[in-house]
Amino acid sequence: MMPMRPSKSAMRALHYQRYIASGRMSFTTASAAATTPHRFSAQKRFQSTASAPAENTRPIPSPAFNQEPHRNEVSPLQNRQVPELDDSVNSFVGLSGGEIFHEMMLRLGVKHVFGYPGGAILPVFDAIYNSKHFDFVLPRHEQGAGHMAEGYARASGKPGVVLVTSGPGATNVITPMQDALSDGTPMVVFCGQVPTSLIGTDSFQEADVIGISRACTKWNVMVKSVAELPRRIQEAFEIATSGRPGPVLVDLPKDITAGILRKPIPMNSTLPSLPSAATMAARELSMQQLKGTINRVARLVNISKKPILYVGQGLLARPDGPQILKELADKACIPVTTTLQGLGGFDETDPKALHMLGMHGSAYANMAMQEADLIIAIGARFDDRVTGNISKFAPQAKLAASENRGGIVHFEIMPKNINKVVQANEAVEGDCAENIRLLLPHVEAVAERKEWFDQINDWKARFPFSLYERETAEGPIKPQAVIEKLSDLTAHMKDRTVITTGVGQHQMWAAQHFRWRHPRTMITSGGLGTMGYGLPAAIGAKVARPDALVVDIDGDASFNMTLTELTTAAQFNIGVKVLLLNNEEQGMVTQWQNLFYEDRYSHTHQKNPDFVPMAQAMGVAADRCTKPSEVEEKLKWLIEQDGPALLEVFTDRKVPVLPMVPAGCALHEFLVYDEAKEKERKALMKKRKVPGF
Numbered sequence: 001m002m003p004m005r006p007s008k009s010a011m012r013a014l015h016y017q018r019y020i021a022s023g024r025m026s027f028t029t030a031s032a033a034a035t036t037p038h039r040f041s042a043q044k045r046f047q048s049t050a051s052a053p054a055e056n057t058r059p060i061p062s063p064a065f066n067q068e069p070h071r072n073e074v075s076p077l078q079n080r081q082v083p084e085l086d087d088s089v090n091s092f093v094g095l096s097g098g099e100i101f102h103e104m105m106l107r108l109g110v111k112h113v114f115g116y117p118g119g120a121i122l123p124v125f126d127a128i129y130n131s132k133h134f135d136f137v138l139p140r141h142e143q144g145a146g147h148m149a150e151g152y153a154r155a156s157g158k159p160g161v162v163l164v165t166s167g168p169g170a171t172n173v174i175t176p177m178q179d180a181l182s183d184g185t186p187m188v189v190f191c192g193q194v195p196t197s198l199i200g201t202d203s204f205q206e207a208d209v210i211g212i213s214r215a216c217t218k219w220n221v222m223v224k225s226v227a228e229l230p231r232r233i234q235e236a237f238e239i240a241t242s243g244r245p246g247p248v249l250v251d252l253p254k255d256i257t258a259g260i261l262r263k264p265i266p267m268n269s270t271l272p273s274l275p276s277a278a279t280m281a282a283r284e285l286s287m288q289q290l291k292g293t294i295n296r297v298a299r300l301v302n303i304s305k306k307p308i309l310y311v312g313q314g315l316l317a318r319p320d321g322p323q324i325l326k327e328l329a330d331k332a333c334i335p336v337t338t339t340l341q342g343l344g345g346f347d348e349t350d351p352k353a354l355h356m357l358g359m360h361g362s363a364y365a366n367m368a369m370q371e372a373d374l375i376i377a378i379g380a381r382f383d384d385r386v387t388g389n390i391s392k393f394a395p396q397a398k399l400a401a402s403e404n405r406g407g408i409v410h411f412e413i414m415p416k417n418i419n420k421v422v423q424a425n426e427a428v429e430g431d432c433a434e435n436i437r438l439l440l441p442h443v444e445a446v447a448e449r450k451e452w453f454d455q456i457n458d459w460k461a462r463f464p465f466s467l468y469e470r471e472t473a474e475g476p477i478k479p480q481a482v483i484e485k486l487s488d489l490t491a492h493m494k495d496r497t498v499i500t501t502g503v504g505q506h507q508m509w510a511a512q513h514f515r516w517r518h519p520r521t522m523i524t525s526g527g528l529g530t531m532g533y534g535l536p537a538a539i540g541a542k543v544a545r546p547d548a549l550v551v552d553i554d555g556d557a558s559f560n561m562t563l564t565e566l567t568t569a570a571q572f573n574i575g576v577k578v579l580l581l582n583n584e585e586q587g588m589v590t591q592w593q594n595l596f597y598e599d600r601y602s603h604t605h606q607k608n609p610d611f612v613p614m615a616q617a618m619g620v621a622a623d624r625c626t627k628p629s630e631v632e633e634k635l636k637w638l639i640e641q642d643g644p645a646l647l648e649v650f651t652d653r654k655v656p657v658l659p660m661v662p663a664g665c666a667l668h669e670f671l672v673y674d675e676a677k678e679k680e681r682k683a684l685m686k687k688r689k690v691p692g693f
Contacts, residue, residue, distance in 0.1 A: 094260065094262075099127045101257065104230055112136075114152070114160065115139075115163030116165065120165045120166035120169075121165040121169070121192030121257070137568065137572060142170075143175055144539075146176020146189070146536075149187050151523055151537030151538060152544045156520075158186070159237060160185070160186070161187075163190045165191065166194055166205045166206065166209070167205030167206060169192065170192075170193075174213065174216060180246060184341075186241045188248055189248070190249075191251055192252055193254065195253055209251050213249045221250055223256050229252075232250055245317065290430070297409050297439060300426070301334075301444075306374070307332070308335055308374070308376070310339075310378070311338045311379060316345050316379070317413075322344075326350075327440060332444070333446040337357040337368065338356055340522075341526045343356060343521075345519050349515060349517060358661070360657050364459035366670060372396060373400035374407065375407075380412075381414075381417040384421070388665055388669075389665055394408060407426070409428065410428065411428045463659065465513060469655075476651065476653075477628050480512070483514055485632055485635055486579065489632070489636065494516075497548065498538075498550045498551070499522055500533070501523075502532060503525055503529045504531065505657050506553055506587070507553075511524075534553070535563065536562055538552035550577065553579045554578060555580075555582075556585075566619075569620065570618055578646040580611060580649065583653045583655070588657070590605075595662070612648055615646040619644075620645060621641050621645040623648070635647070653692055654690070658671055
C-alpha cells in the first residue's frame with residue numbers, strides 16, 4: 001500500500017506554523033491571528049493533516065532544536081546580496097518597455113546606436129523617436145550595423161550598441177557577434193522578438209535567437225517581463241565590458257517592449273555582487289599564489305639573455321596598457337613584437353620594435369621568437385597564424401625552460417586561453433596591465449643587450465618589409481608602395497589617424513607597410529577574418545572619433561560585400577575615406593592557388609562594378625589612380641576631402657604577400673622576396689597560360 005503524502009496546502013500550513021513557532025515575528029500569536037485571519041484559518045483547516053503540537057510541549061522550541069538558520073544569518077558560501085528595489089527602479093513605473101530602454105541608454109551614457117527597424121522592435125523605435133539622448137545611424141544591412149558597432153567600440157573603448165528587429169534582423173547580426181567574440185570587442189545587441197504568447201508557434205519573423213546566438217556571445221537573455229528590463233540591460237553592459245570584452249544579446253519580445261511597468265518587482269541578478277566568505281578566501285589564496293608567480297617570472301626576466309615581449313590586444317583593454325608595456329620594455333631592454341590586433345600598442349619607430357609576427361609578419365620577429373630564451377606573452381592567445389608548426393615553435397625557449405633559465409610566460413585574463421595551444425612554464429592569470437605593474441618593481445634595469453640586439457638588427461637588415469619587387473614609372477602600381485606613401489603622408493598625425501581594413505592581401509600589406517605608433521588606430525577583423533568588415537567598421541570608428549582621419553584600406557573583393565554602406569556614409573555625412581586597392585581578384589586565395597595549386601584559379605576572379613561612378617551616384621566623392629606617378633597626388637586629394645570619399649587604385653595582379661610562413665612550417669621557415677625566384681614564378685605562370693603573363 002502506497003504511503004499517503006500530505007497535500008501542498010497542508011505542507012504550507014505546517015511550514016507557516018513552524019515559522020510562527022520559531023519566535024522570529026515581533027508580535028504575539030494572538031495579535032498575529034487578529035491581523036492575519038486568513039492564514040490562521042487555513043492552518044486550522046489543515047490541522048488534521050499537518051499534525052499540531054501536543055498540549056504539554058513548548059510552543060517555541062529551544063534554540064538547540066531550531067535547526068533552521070535565522071533569515072538574517074548569512075552562510076559563508078552564500079551571496080550576501082538580496083534583491084532590492086531602489087529609487088532608480090521606482091522611477092520607471094508608468095513607462096513602457098520601449099521608454100525604459102530609452103531611459104537606460106541615457107543612464108548608461110550611450111551616445112550612438114546602430115540599427116535597423118522592423119515590426120517586432122517598433123515599440124522601442126517609437127520610444128526613441130526624436131531622441132536627444134543619442135544619435136542613431138541607419139545602415140543598409142544589419143550586418144553593417146554590427147560591424148559599425150565593432151568599429152565604434154574598437155576606436156572608443158566603449159561598447160557598441162546595435163538595435164534590430166526579430167528573425168532575419170537578428171540573424172544578420174550573427175557574423176558581427178562572432179567576429180566580436182573572436183576579437184574581444186564589447187558589443188551589446190538588442191533584437192526584437194515576437195510576443196511571448198506566439199513564441200514556439202513559428203510566427204512571422206520568429207527565430208530562436210537565444211539558441212542561435214548562444215555560441216557567439218558571452219551571454220544572452222530573453223526578457224520575460226517589463227519589470228526585469230532595466231536590470232537585464234544593466235547586466236548586458238557590465239558583461240560586455242568586464243573581463244575579456246565581447247558581445248552580448250538581449251532578446252526583447254514585442255509585448256514586453258510595448259507593455260507598461262505598473263509595479264516594480266525585485267529581480268535576482270545574474271551577476272555576482274558582494275563576494276561570499278568563500279570567494280574572499282579564494283581571492284586571498286589567489287593573491288598569495290600570484291605573488292609567488294610574479295617573483296618567479298621576475299627571476300626569469302632577470303637571468304634571461306634573449307627575452308622577447310609578445311603582445312596582443314589584451315594589453316590594450318586598459319588605457320594605461322601601452323605605457324606599462326613601454327616601461328617594462330625600456331627598463332629591461334626587451335624587444336617587442338605584436339599580434340595583428342596588438343598593432344599600435346608599441347611605437348614601431350622605437351628601435352626595440354619588431355613589428356607584427358606570424359604567417360605574414362616580419363621575418364625578424366619570427367626569427368626572434370624562435371631564438372628567444374624567454375617569451376613573455378601578454379594578452380595574446382598563441383593563434384595558429386602566430387605559432388606556425390607547434391612542434392617546431394620556440395625551440396630555444398623550450399630548451400631554456402628545461403634548464404630553468406627561461407621558457408614561456410603567459411599573462412592572460414582568460415583562463416581557457418592558457419595552455420590551450422602552447423604550454424606555458426609560468427601562467428599569470430588576470431588583468432594583464434595590473435599584473436605587469438606588479439612585475440615592474442621586481443625587474444632589474446638593463447642598460448643594453450648588445451649581443452641580442454646585434455643579432456636582431458642583422459635580421460632587420462637582411463629581411464626588411466621594404467624587400468619587394470619595385471614598380472617602374474610606366475609599370476603597374478605596387479600595392480605595398482601605395483600603403484607606404486599613405487603612411488608617409490600621415491606621419492605627422494599618427495595619433496589622429498585610424499585605419500580599418502577588410503580581409504585579404506590588403507589587410508596584411510596595411511599591417512606590414514603602415515607604421516603603427518598609437519593604440520586603437522588599427523581596426524580589423526583578426527580571429528574570424530570577415531570580408532566586408534572594413535567600410536562599416538570605418539563608419540563606426542569615424543562616429544566614435546569625428547576629429548580623426550579614418551581610412552578604410554580595402555580590396556575589391558572584400559569591399560564588394562558591404563559597399564552599399566557608402567550610402568550610409570553619404571546620408572549621415574560621415575567623412576570616411578576609402579582607399580580601394582583593385583586587382584580584380586581574391587588576392588589572398590589566388591596567392592595560395594598560385595603557390596600550392598598550380599595556378600588553378602577556381603572561382604577567384606569576379607567582375608567588379610565601375611566603382612568611381614557608382615560611389616558618385618551614392619553621393620560620395622570618388623576618383624581613380626592608374627599610374628605610379630599619380631599616387632601621391634591622389635592620396636593627398638583623398639585625405640583632404642571634407643566628406644566621405646573613395647579613391648580606386650588599380651594595382652598589379654598576382655602580387656604575393658611576403659614574408660610568408662607556409663602551412664605546416666615553423667616560423668623561421670619563411671618565404672621572402674627573391675628576384676630570381678620571382679622571375680621563375682612568373683615564367684611558370686606564363687607557361688601555365690595564366691591571363692596577363
